[in-house]
Amino acid sequence: MKAAVIVFPGSNCDRDVAVAVDRIMGTKPIMLWHRETEVPDLDLIVVPGGFSYGDYLRSGAMAAHSPVMREVKAQAEKGVRVLGICNGFQILTEAGLLPGALMRNRGLKFICKDVHLKVESAGSDFTRGYRDGEVVRYPVAHHDGNYFADDETLARVEGQGQVAFRYAHPDGRVDDAANINGSRNNIAGLFNERRTVLGLMPHPERLIDDHLGGTDGVPMFKSLLEALS
């Protein structure tokens, strides 16, 4: 199993997710600088959180055009699993690997807190370790997490079961009061059609140890390990 974490100028969750992959999946990922053009064949690519290129223009907009992303796109095309967390989710939408866009939070404030998520689909290599409808607690830390897609795209992703996670109450209810940032249909995480790419705003890599406050992120990395080994 070969994994890589992409590193952009301004990434700040790259080492955290590398620790999660190493500890839970038992493999040290290679760290790939944004200028890299030669990338070995991989099984898993993680696009981590942070502020790539200072989030100038729009979060993820510049990173989506960096040299390494050509390789990421080519490998994603072949079915290599790609996990984009927070800024990584923003980059994957800007790169066209996931539909829609992430806009400024509805309240125009940076949100940094733990939130509850309803697992909308456990039917993927990323989420098999959870149960459909299960409620998990993940931290969020973003100012551009407001998921937007036009009506047609939204109907398509909903119809095809591409929604992975929704912002929810602790009892699993999904409504506007649980919608921390104004995302359409409370979408917090989304698959591509083949479910080989997942992007999500909350941070699974930040809850992988009781010393960090919980372990709700562990099943995601365990699911990937099972799928890829």
Ligand SMILES: NC(=O)CC[C@H](N)C(=O)O
């Ligand atoms: N933690 C992150 O990756 C933050 C993503 C992005 N910089 C935002 O604030 O929306």
